[in-house]
Structure formats: C-alpha cells, structure tokens
Amino acid sequence: MLGKLALAGIKNRRRDYLVLLAGLTMSAAIFYMFANLATNQAFLKANAAISSANIIFGFGAVLLILITVVYIMYANSFLLSMRQHDYGLFMMLGATRKRVGELVFLETLILGTIATAIGLGLGLLMSKFLVGFLLNMLGLHLSHLTAVYVPAIVATGVLYVGLFILASLFNLIKLTRTTVLKLLHSDELANQPKVKPLRQMVQGVLGILFLAAGYWALASIKALQLAAIPIALVTITLGTYLLFRATILMVIRTLRHTGWAKKHLNGFLLGQLNFRVHNYTRMLTIVSLLFAMALGAITVGSGYHRQLPMMAEKIGTYTVAVHDKTAREQKLIDQLHVAHQATYTQKRQGKTVYYNASELRQTPVELRAYSNSGNMNDQKLYTESLKKFKKSGISDLDFLSLALGKVGAYSPKILTAKQFAKQPGKVVTVTTVRVKNLQQDLPALKKLNKLETARFSQPGTMTVGNYQNYEMMLAFFGGLEFIGYFLGIAFLAMLASCLMFKILSGAPGDQRRYRMLYKVGVRESLMRHGIAKEIGILFLIPGIMGVIDVLFGLQMFKPLMAAPMSPYLGIGSTFLIFIGLYAIYYLITLALYWRIVLPQAPND
Amino acid sequence: MTTNTVVSVSGLEKTYGKANERQYTALKGLNFTVDSGEFVGIMGASGSGKTTLLNMLSTLDTPTKGDVVVNGHDVTKMRGNQLADFRAQEVGFIFQDFNLLESLTAEENIGLPLALKGTPAKVMDQAIHEVAETLSIADLLQKYPAELSGGQKQRVAAARAIVHHPAILMGDEPTGALDSTSARELLDLLTTINEQQKMSVLLVTHDPFSASFCQRILFIKDGQIGSELRRGDQDRSTFYQGILTELGTFNE
Ligand SMILES: Nc1ncnc2c1ncn2[C@@H]1O[C@H](COP(=O)(O)OP(=O)(O)OP(=O)(O)O)[C@@H](O)[C@H]1O
Ligand SMILES: [Mg+2]
Numbered sequence: 001m002l003g004k005l006a007l008a009g010i011k012n013r014r015r016d017y018l019v020l021l022a023g024l025t026m027s028a029a030i031f032y033m034f035a036n037l038a039t040n041q042a043f044l045k046a047n048a049a050i051s052s053a054n055i056i057f058g059f060g061a062v063l064l065i066l067i068t069v070v071y072i073m074y075a076n077s078f079l080l081s082m083r084q085h086d087y088g089l090f091m092m093l094g095a096t097r098k099r100v101g102e103l104v105f106l107e108t109l110i111l112g113t114i115a116t117a118i119g120l121g122l123g124l125l126m127s128k129f130l131v132g133f134l135l136n137m138l139g140l141h142l143s144h145l146t147a148v149y150v151p152a153i154v155a156t157g158v159l160y161v162g163l164f165i166l167a168s169l170f171n172l173i174k175l176t177r178t179t180v181l182k183l184l185h186s187d188e189l190a191n192q193p194k195v196k197p198l199r200q201m202v203q204g205v206l207g208i209l210f211l212a213a214g215y216w217a218l219a220s221i222k223a224l225q226l227a228a229i230p231i232a233l234v235t236i237t238l239g240t241y242l243l244f245r246a247t248i249l250m251v252i253r254t255l256r257h258t259g260w261a262k263k264h265l266n267g268f269l270l271g272q273l274n275f276r277v278h279n280y281t282r283m284l285t286i287v288s289l290l291f292a293m294a295l296g297a298i299t300v301g302s303g304y305h306r307q308l309p310m311m312a313e314k315i316g317t318y319t320v321a322v323h324d325k326t327a328r329e330q331k332l333i334d335q336l337h338v339a340h341q342a343t344y345t346q347k348r349q350g351k352t353v354y355y356n357a358s359e360l361r362q363t364p365v366e367l368r369a370y371s372n373s374g375n376m377n378d379q380k381l382y383t384e385s386l387k388k389f390k391k392s393g394i395s396d397l398d399f400l401s402l403a404l405g406k407v408g409a410y411s412p413k414i415l416t417a418k419q420f421a422k423q424p425g426k427v428v429t430v431t432t433v434r435v436k437n438l439q440q441d442l443p444a445l446k447k448l449n450k451l452e453t454a455r456f457s458q459p460g461t462m463t464v465g466n467y468q469n470y471e472m473m474l475a476f477f478g479g480l481e482f483i484g485y486f487l488g489i490a491f492l493a494m495l496a497s498c499l500m501f502k503i504l505s506g507a508p509g510d511q512r513r514y515r516m517l518y519k520v521g522v523r524e525s526l527m528r529h530g531i532a533k534e535i536g537i538l539f540l541i542p543g544i545m546g547v548i549d550v551l552f553g554l555q556m557f558k559p560l561m562a563a564p565m566s567p568y569l570g571i572g573s574t575f576l577i578f579i580g581l582y583a584i585y586y587l588i589t590l591a592l593y594w595r596i597v598l599p600q601a602p603n604d
Numbered sequence: 605m606t607t608n609t610v611v612s613v614s615g616l617e618k619t620y621g622k623a624n625e626r627q628y629t630a631l632k633g634l635n636f637t638v639d640s641g642e643f644v645g646i647m648g649a650s651g652s653g654k655t656t657l658l659n660m661l662s663t664l665d666t667p668t669k670g671d672v673v674v675n676g677h678d679v680t681k682m683r684g685n686q687l688a689d690f691r692a693q694e695v696g697f698i699f700q701d702f703n704l705l706e707s708l709t710a711e712e713n714i715g716l717p718l719a720l721k722g723t724p725a726k727v728m729d730q731a732i733h734e735v736a737e738t739l740s741i742a743d744l745l746q747k748y749p750a751e752l753s754g755g756q757k758q759r760v761a762a763a764r765a766i767v768h769h770p771a772i773l774m775g776d777e778p779t780g781a782l783d784s785t786s787a788r789e790l791l792d793l794l795t796t797i798n799e800q801q802k803m804s805v806l807l808v809t810h811d812p813f814s815a816s817f818c819q820r821i822l823f824i825k826d827g828q829i830g831s832e833l834r835r836g837d838q839d840r841s842t843f844y845q846g847i848l849t850e851l852g853t854f855n856e
Contacts, residue, residue: 256712259725267719271707516703519664520764521692522720523685 009086023497028119030490035152067494074501076167081505105168112164204246210239219555241285265530291546294491301484309438312470317366317398318432320465332448340434349425353403353410356420401464496585507596518599539586610804611638616670630656632827641802645818652824654808663687675771696765698775702757704749710760711745717768735763755786772804791817816844
C-alpha cells in the first residue's frame with residue numbers, strides 16, 4: 001500500500017525525476033569516459049606522449065571523484081527535498097519509521113542504480129563517438145582507444161552504486177532522526193543568519209589574505225615546484241569561503257536599507273538571497289573552484305592548441321625543405337605566404353654533400369641566434385658572410401638536415417663555382433621556405449610535407465624544418481590539450497548541475513512564497529524577472545570568483561608556456577565559449593524553476 | 605451603477621470540473637451588493653461556497669457565469685497583468701494562514717503592496733509607520749514572521765492589506781487560527797479601520813462571534829444567498845444572539 005502511495009508521489013513529479021535522472025546519468029557517463037581514458041593500459045602505452053601526462057590523468061581522476069561525491073550529495077538533497085513532505089505525511093498517517101525508512105532507502109538506491117546503468121550505456125556510446133569527434137577536431141590521433149573497457153566499467157559501477165548506497169543510508173538516518181512536523185513543514189523554516197560586524201571584518205581580511213597567498217603560490221610555481229598546487233588549493237578554498245561569508249551577507253544587508261530595495265520585488269529578492277546565500281556559501285565556494293578548474297583546463301588546452309605554431313616558428317630557421325621539387329610541390333609552394341626562400345644545388349658523393357659557394361653568397365643561409373634568456377622573442381634570425389659561415393654556420397643543425405641519408409646527415413663542404421662544376425656526384429636541388437605565419441599555411445604545409453616524406457625517407461628521430469617540429473610537438477602536447485578540453489567540459493557539466501540541483505532543491509519551498517506573491521497581486525512578468533535575477537546572482541557569484549581564480553591560476557602555466565607563448569593569449573574566445581555553456585545551464589535551471597515555482601493562473 | 609457601491613455581484617455561477625469530468629456547481633446564481641464603507645459578513649456551513657465566492661471577488665479564480673464588479677472594474681473581463689494589478693491596488697487580503705513572506709521583516713512585508721506600485725521610499729516609510737501605529741505593531745517592524753505570535757502575524761498581515769488604501773478589505777476566516785483574545789483584538793482593529801478610514805470590509809467566517817462585529821450578514825446556503833441579517837442599532841451582544849438564532853433556524 002505504502003509502496004503504491006510512494007509510486008503515486010513519484011508519478012506526480014515525474015518531470016523533476018527525469019531531470020534528476022538525466023543529471024545523474026550524464027555524470028556517470030562522463031565518469032566512465034574519463035575512467036576509460038585514465039585506466040586503459042593499452043591506450044596509455046601506445047601513446048608515449050600521453051603517458052608522460054599520467055600524473056595529470058591521476059590528478060584529474062581524483063578531482064573527478066571529488067566532484068562526483070559532491071554532485072551526488074546535491075542530487076540527493078534535491079531528491080530528499082522533493083520527497084520529505086510525502087514521507088512526513090506517511091508517518092503522520094501511521095506508517096512506522098522503519099517502513100518509511102525502507103521505502104526511502106529503496107527509492108534512492110533504485111534511482112541510483114537505474115542512473116548508473118543508463119549512464120554506463122551512454123558512456124560507452126560517447127566514448128565511441130564523442131571522444132573520436134573531439135580528437136578529430138583537435139587534429140589528433142590516439143591509438144588503441146577502445147570504447148569498451150571492462151575495468152573502467154567496473155570502476156564506474158562500483159563508485160556510483162557505492163555512493164548511492166551511502167546516499168540511501170544518509171537519507172534513512174536523516175529521515176528517522178527528524179520529527180514528523182519538521183518533515184511536513186521543512187520548507188517553511190527560514191533561518192535568519194545573524195551578522196556580527198567584527199567577526200565579519202576578521203573573516204573578510206583573513207579571506208583576502210588567504211586568497212593572496214594562494215595566488216602568490218600559483219605565480220611562484222617555479223620556486224615552489226609541485227608544492228604550489230596543494231598550497232594554492234587549500235588557501236584559495238579557505239579564502240574564497242571566508243570572503244563569501246564575510247561579504248555577501250554584508251552587501252545584501254546594506255542593499256536592504258537602500259531605496260532600491262523598496263522598489264517592486266527587489267526587497268523580496270534580497271530577502272530571498274539573504275536567507276539562502278548563507279547555506280549556499282560552502283556550495284558557492286566549491287562551485288567557484290570547480291568553475292576555475294574547468295575554465296583553467298580548457299584555457300590551457302586551447303592555449304596549447306593555438307600557440308603551438310607560434311612556438312614552432314621560433315625554433316629552427318626554415319619551415320620546410322623540398323628536395324627536387326615536382327610540379328605539384330611547386331604549386332603548393334606558390335600557395336604559401338613566403339617570408340624567405342632559397343634554392344641550393346647539392347652534389348652528394350660518399351658521405352659528403354658539396355655546395356656551390358656562389359649560390360651561398362647570393363642567398364646566404366639564415367641562422368638563428370639562440371639566447372639564454374628563455375624568451376624566444378630574443379632569438380632573431382641573421383645571416384653571415386660566407387667566410388664566417390664556412391667556419392661556424394656550416395655545422396648548424398638545420399643546415400645539416402638539408403642533406404639527410406638513411407643513416408644520418410652528409411657532412412657539408414663548400415666549393416668554389418669552378419670546383420663545384422668539376423665535382424662528380426648525385427645532383428639534388430633543395431628549396432627551403434620560411435613562411436610568414438605557420439598557423440596560416442598549415443593546410444598547404446601538411447600536404448607539402450606529406451609529398452616530401454613520401455619521396456625521401458628520413459631517420460625517424462630527426463625532423464627537418466619547423467613544420468615537422470610542429471607536428472612532433474602536436475603529438476606531445478596534444479595529449480595535454482585533449483585532457484584539458486575533456487576535464488574542462490566534464491567539470492563544467494558537473495559543477496553547473498551541482499548548482500542546478502542545489503537551487504532546485506529550494507524550489508518546493510519557494511512555491512508557497514510565489515503563491516503568496518501571486519495572491520497579493522504581483523504580475524507574473526515581475527515574478528519571472530525576480531526569479532531570473534535571483535538565480536542569475538547565484539550563478540554569477542561563483543562565475544566571477546572562478547574567472548578571477550583562473551586569471552591568477554594561469555600564472556602557474558607561465559613556465560610551461562614560455563614566450564612567445566603565454567597562457568593569457570587569446571583566452572577571450574575560450575572564456576566566451578565556456579561562459580556560453582555555463583549560461584545554457586543557467587537557462588535550463590531558470591526554466592525548471594519557473595515551471596516548479598510560478599503559480600498557475602486560473603484557466604477559464 | 606452608483607458610486608457608493610463597492611461590490612456588485614449578479615447571477616454569479618461557479619462550476620468546478622471540466623466539461624467531460626464530474627462537475628460540481630458550488631455557486632448557483634448569486635446576487636448581492638456591498639456599499640462603500642460597509643462592513644459585511646458572509647456566513648454559511650462548511651462547503652457552502654464562501655471561499656469560492658471570495659476567490660471570485662478577488663480574481664484568484666474565474667466565474668463560470670455572471671458578473672462581478674468591484675469598485676467600478678468588471679472583474680470577469682480582466683486578463684493577465686490587469687488581474688494582478690487589480691489585486692495589488694483595489695483589494696486588500698487577510699488570510700487564515702497569514703500569508704506572510706518569512707524571508708522578509710514585518711516592515712518589508714507591509715511595504716510590499718507599495719513597492720509593487722513603485723511608491724517612493726519616503727512616502728512608503730511614512731505609510732508603513734502610519735498603519736503600524738494604527739495597528740500598534742510599531743515595535744515589531746524589524747522582526748521576521750518566525751519571531752511573531754499568531755495574533756501579531758495577523759496584525760502585520762492586516763497592515764499589509766490596508767497600507768495601500770484599497771477599495772475593499774477581504775478576509776477569509778482571518779481569526780480562524782487565533783485564540784479568542786487575539787481574535788477580538790483583530791476584530792476591534794477591523795472595526796476601527798472600517799469606521800475611521802471608511803474602508804469597506806468583507807469578512808468570511810463561520811464564527812458567530814466574529815460575525816457579530818459586522819453591520820450586515822449574508823448567509824449562503826446551497827450556493828445561493830439564503831437570508832440576510834442587519835445589525836441596525838442593536839448593540840453587539842444582542843446582534844450576536846440574533847445571529848445564533850438565525851443560524852439555528854438556518855441550519856435545521
Ligand atoms: N478546486 C475545486 N475543485 C472542485 N471542487 C471544489 C474546488 N474548490 C472547492 N470545491 C467545492 O466547492 C464547494 C465550496 O467550497 P468552498 O471552499 O467555497 O467552501 P467554504 O464555504 O469555504 O467551506 P469552509 O467553511 O469549510 O472553508 C465545496 O463542496 C468544495 O468541495
Ligand atoms: Mg473556506
């Protein structure tokens with residue numbers, strides 16, 4: 001009988017349940033995808049470049065587990081907030097606590113198991129298609145990436161079902177400890193937090209100090225090494241929490257006494273925030289940190305993607321070297337935006353390659369000055385007289401690479417025009433091209449390089465020209481970049497859903513309040529705007545804090561992305577995309593909230 | 605229509621349930637008027653349609669048939685925002701369960717109708733303090749509803765209902781959740797407001813004691829006005845006896 005009643009209760013709110021189920025399903029799917037990448041040994045071994053990023057995967061996995069725990073906590077509280085009124089009613093009607101407890105336990109567990117099962121299925125599908133899509137977009141190829149990996153399935157299943165058993169136990173304990181009356185009227189209690197000015201001042205100052213310490217730690221990662229990350233994590237968390245506690249309430253209090261608060265629903269909005277923000281502080285702290293991590297991960301990932309060509313450009317002298325160019329290759333060269341081009345005739349005999357001095361005099365070989373400053377912008381290109389070149393420039397690695405045999409480079413020798421004419425040997429012409437902007441000419445360069453490497457095999461460990469350099473770095477940093485994107489999107493999805501569930505848990509209580517406003521004669525549009533503002537502020541606070549965290553946090557990547565690369569370059573577009581995704585979550589939450597909370601006008 | 609009629613109801617019908625469902629007609633052709641400055645009570649057995657009637661008058665629900673004119677506005681013709689604005693400006697409500705927003709202080713609760721109109725802060729403060737004096741709740745203004753007793757809450761609710769000088773004050777069992785002392789205080793206050801500010805009051809109640817504060821009582825039976833009782837020059841206790849007698853014959 002009770003089971004039937006419970007089922008009827010669920011039916012009444014099936015749309016809310018669907019949201020909950022969808023959120024949990026997505027979370028399980030994301031977790032599976034990540035677990036698949038992080039634990040798949042065959043995949044990790046096959047991608048040497050990525051295995052160096054093993055630490056990052058480990059770090060990411062720990063973070064993801066943490067978020068999952070927090071996420072399920074909030075999803076569970078949303079579930080409880082929907083159900084406690086019903087449970088209270090059952091108890092009032094005489095159902096024993098034990099019976100209701102069983103019901104709660106089963107309900108939570110069944111929901112969780114269904115979500116995990118569907119989530120795993122979805123995760124398998126996403127691993128198959130989405131990951132491939134993401135890799136494609138980044139121009140990466142990772143081998144041995146399989147969609148179905150049993151250990152990852154087991155890990156996901158165990159973690160999720162385990163967490164849901166914990167959540168069920170938590171609900172059980174919570175319900176059996178709470179009085180029936182409290183369950184029935186749980187949403188009518190609005191505790192008004194007390195404000196103690198001195199304490200708040202101290203909290204605020206401490207918060208700022210902690211934040212400063214955290215940002216300092218991130219900026220001086222060179223000195224602190226790996227210790228910087230845990231230090232920053234702890235201090236920034238504490239700092240954000242304290243700062244929120246100290247300031248948000250104070251700002252709301254202050255606003256409440258202004259004339260602005262006495263216009264339309266503003267006073268109501270502030271009142272709502274006032275008693276809501278207090279128990280949101282912890283939540284907002286977590287969310288702002290997650291926001292920062294997600295945004296940071298994506299920013300760094302896309303930073304590498306965009307800036308690798310810039311870095312490659314500053315290493316070596318020419319972009320590509322084409323030997324005995326064909327008509328097709330010439331066509332491709334014509335498409336390039338050439339900054340510098342040179343053609344030399346080689347005669348190869350034995351282990352020696354001979355050059356014509358008059359050709360070298362006419363178009364001297366470009367050389368690069370490598371400096372110790374670490375700033376690649378200081379590494380200028382220059383040319384030198386033939387006499388000087390014969391002594392030093394001739395052993396430049398880029399110059400040597402112009403004549404590569406099966407075993408290695410031919411040793412170069414420069415002959416006068418007369419001697420060169422008499423010199424026997426296999427004649428090869430080589431054309432070097434340096435483009436103005438590597439990024440701009442990538443497609444043509446890719447084709448050109450393909451044609452060239454198809455005709456001339458070179459030792460696998462060597463690269464010729466900075467286009468090949470770029471390809472090698474892409475393979476190396478591509479792993480990092482991929483993880484950045486992946487973690488970023490996963491974090492964003494989970495953090496925004498956390499916030500969503502937390503806010504939605506308050507909706508049943510708000511229903512009554514908006515019903516009152518409706519009776520008092522508040523226009524629906526005014527209520528809509530009020531809700532949009534309220535939820536908007538709750539989304540905005542962690543968003544702003546998160547952006548600030550990221551701006552400081554990127555300091556950490558400065559040593560990794562030496563000039564001319566910079567972690568700050570071109571972050572605008574990344575931020576925009578990220579904020580766009582975040583905004584979508586806001587709109588979904590808003591739509592759900594409106595639907596739950598706004599009173600239905602009588603229909604005639 | 606004369607200007608001194610605040611409420612005029614004619615041929616009011618309300619049927620609950622959709623056409624294809626089981627239907628129930630709660631009001632069957634109701635006719636009555638309330639004059640400006642009048643204190644009218646509405647009585648009737650449980651389920652007789654009192655709340656239904658009040659919901660029609662206050663636009664919280666729409667009639668199936670008939671006309672309702674409140675302070676010159678034809679309520680049945682209004683839509684959307686007009687309805688909300690009508691509720692905000694023309695009527696004041698007191699509910700049995702107070703309907704105070706517990707996230708706002710008493711002062712902010714009282715100020716809400718004025719804030720909705722966009723009243724300047726200064727004017728608003730003055731109006732709030734005026735009604736607070738009238739209802740002797742001036743020292744409670746900074747408190748939250750959770751910190752108030754039932755009687756105090758209802759006085760705050762009454763203050764919110766009249767702060768914007770509506771054409772008519774409506775109450776649905778406003779004394780229902782109060783003990784007899786608080787109930788009496790509230791009824792005295794309503795009488796004072798009615799006399800001093802010439803505000804019309806429409807009070808729904810099933811309690812003869814509460815009803816005895818009215819000038820005229822309408823008895824609803826089977827969805828229609830069954831009978832009517834006028835206080836005239838009687839003092840309250842005589843009128844109270846009269847109501848009891850009427851209820852005795854009415855309910856037999
Ligand atoms: N939303 C509704 N749907 C269907 N029937 C309703 C609805 N609201 C009220 N009724 C019915 O209309 C009749 C009148 O109800 P109403 O609430 O007006 O009674 P009342 O006079 O206020 O009673 P009480 O003194 O108990 O508050 C009742 O029989 C009730 O069952
Ligand atoms: Mg009623």
